[in-house]
Amino acid sequence: MGASVFDIFKVGIGPSSSHTVGPMRAANHLVNALAAEDKLAQVEHLRIELFGSLGATGRGHGTDRAIMAGLAGETPECADPSSLFTHAGQVAATQSLRLTSGDADTAIVFSPECDIIFAPFKRLAYHPNALTFTLTFADGSTRQATYYSVGGGFIVPDDGTGEPVRATLPPVDVPYPFASGAELVQHCVRANSPIPELVLANEIARGRTGVEVQAGLLNLWQVMTDCIDLGCRTEGTLPGGLGVQRRAKAHLAALVQQETNDDPLAGLDWVSLWALAVNEQNAAGGRIVTAPTNGAAGIIPAVLRYAMTRPRASDAMVVEFLLAAGAIGAIFQATASISGAEVGCQGEVGAAASMAAAGLCQVMGGTVQQVVNAAEIGLEHHLGLTCDPIGGLVQVPCIERNAVGATTAITAARMALRRETQMVSLDKVLETMMATGADMTHKYKETALGGLALSFAAC
Numbered sequence: 001m002g003a004s005v006f007d008i009f010k011v012g013i014g015p016s017s018s019h020t021v022g023p024m025r026a027a028n029h030l031v032n033a034l035a036a037e038d039k040l041a042q043v044e045h046l047r048i049e050l051f052g053s054l055g056a057t058g059r060g061h062g063t064d065r066a067i068m069a070g071l072a073g074e075t076p077e078c079a080d081p082s083s084l085f086t087h088a089g090q091v092a093a094t095q096s097l098r099l100t101s102g103d104a105d106t107a108i109v110f111s112p113e114c115d116i117i118f119a120p121f122k123r124l125a126y127h128p129n130a131l132t133f134t135l136t137f138a139d140g141s142t143r144q145a146t147y148y149s150v151g152g153g154f155i156v157p158d159d160g161t162g163e164p165v166r167a168t169l170p171p172v173d174v175p176y177p178f179a180s181g182a183e184l185v186q187h188c189v190r191a192n193s194p195i196p197e198l199v200l201a202n203e204i205a206r207g208r209t210g211v212e213v214q215a216g217l218l219n220l221w222q223v224m225t226d227c228i229d230l231g232c233r234t235e236g237t238l239p240g241g242l243g244v245q246r247r248a249k250a251h252l253a254a255l256v257q258q259e260t261n262d263d264p265l266a267g268l269d270w271v272s273l274w275a276l277a278v279n280e281q282n283a284a285g286g287r288i289v290t291a292p293t294n295g296a297a298g299i300i301p302a303v304l305r306y307a308m309t310r311p312r313a314s315d316a317m318v319v320e321f322l323l324a325a326g327a328i329g330a331i332f333q334a335t336a337s338i339s340g341a342e343v344g345c346q347g348e349v350g351a352a353a354s355m356a357a358a359g360l361c362q363v364m365g366g367t368v369q370q371v372v373n374a375a376e377i378g379l380e381h382h383l384g385l386t387c388d389p390i391g392g393l394v395q396v397p398c399i400e401r402n403a404v405g406a407t408t409a410i411t412a413a414r415m416a417l418r419r420e421t422q423m424v425s426l427d428k429v430l431e432t433m434m435a436t437g438a439d440m441t442h443k444y445k446e447t448a449l450g451g452l453a454l455s456f457a458a459c
């Protein structure tokens with residue numbers, strides 16, 4: 001059926017959509033389910049196992065902090081990012097954890113050190129990002145609940161047999177269902193409408209008014225803008241122990257000083273700055289718009305900010321950009337992957353560059369086919385991109401990679417505008433991305449066991 005644009009873009013916290021936001025949502029889901037059954041107060045003990053990629057890089061991605069906060073009732077949308085560190089410290093110091101869902105609340109004895117187990121070498125069949133909660137109740141009974149964090153903050157519960165629970169909600173009847181680039185183009189041609197109009201009609205069918213969709217998208221843009229601005233004002237060392245220095249603030253000062261610079265490519269330095277600023281905020285665990293993941297969250301804000309420096313920038317342009325980019329994100333989500341643990345960084349930075357290219361091509365006046373071609377070019381040149389974060393942190397190469405991804409997206413959009421045809425289709429390149437991801441060893445899929453992560457460790 002395809003995801004809503006508000007599933008693709010959502011407010012969350014850094015540093016990772018699959019390793020921070022998804023696990024927090026899984027914890028929310030668990031406590032809410034227990035409260036609904038009136039079982040929350042009967043929990044006596046809880047053990048959490050993090051498998052595969054969550055086990056390998058969960059410490060660097062703050063997975064443990066996010067889960068503890070989620071169990072205490074915090075949500076990715078509303079949690080104060082800095083409170084996660086404080087909360088985790090309190091749990092460790094008191095060896096006590098609150099389980100909270102609305103008014104239901106209980107405290108259990110809990111040791112993060114002993115009760116959160118990182119198991120990188122155990123991989124569950126359905127997805128490399130899996131976590132299992134094992135609960136012991138006051139009557140001595142036990143229960144397990146497993147969740148898969150499948151990328152972009154999306155979670156899927158296990159049905160108890162190692163298989164994901166299939167959709168429980170009835171499908172929403174939208175006027176223009178699409179799960180591929182070809183279907184999207186076909187609808188647009190038949191309706192004689194550009195992509196944003198179709199996506200807007202689908203969103204309205206999902207229950208929002210047109211005004212609410214516009215307000216929701218402008219709110220997301222405001223969060224992106226705030227994130228850029230805060231990143232540009234903040235300096236210091238990023239957390240995690242690698243000693244990575246923030247550079248956006250100094251980069252901004254240098255750009256302002258060179259404002260009379262007649263370098264024709266100076267604009268690209270600004271695009272890089274905006275991407276760096278967002279991803280530094282993300283790496284620090286700040287407030288972020290997942291777009292479509294956190295690791296790749298800088299690309300769309302940077303390219304949209306670039307679009308807004310162009311003539312005739314307006315709120316309507318922001319809405320058009322995000323609707324077109326969201327349509328491409330929904331296709332990734334429906335038929336491919338936005339999970340670095342599943343297909344490597346091609347599914348994160350590649351997906352974000354593809355979406356940003358489509359959004360920019362749209363607001364630069366591209367035809368429907370050109371917008372889809374821009375998405376294809378944006379992804380094609382990220383095929384095979386591995387995920388190898390040094391120290392399991394979303395810092396190196398991730399932060400710079402967003403700056404490069406943003407400039408690639410701009411090039412892709414501008415190239416797409418030059419002609420109507422493209423030898424490789426978006427659907428073919430998505431298929432190729434999945435096949436390439438399947439061929440990659442797990443070392444290159446968010447485990448920090450290969451590539452740069454290994455070279456750096458060996459130095």
Ligand code: SF4
Pocket residue numbers: 295296340344345346348349386387388389393394395397398401446
């Ligand atoms: S290398 Fe890419 S996929 Fe891996 S954590 Fe960084 S941004 Fe995400």
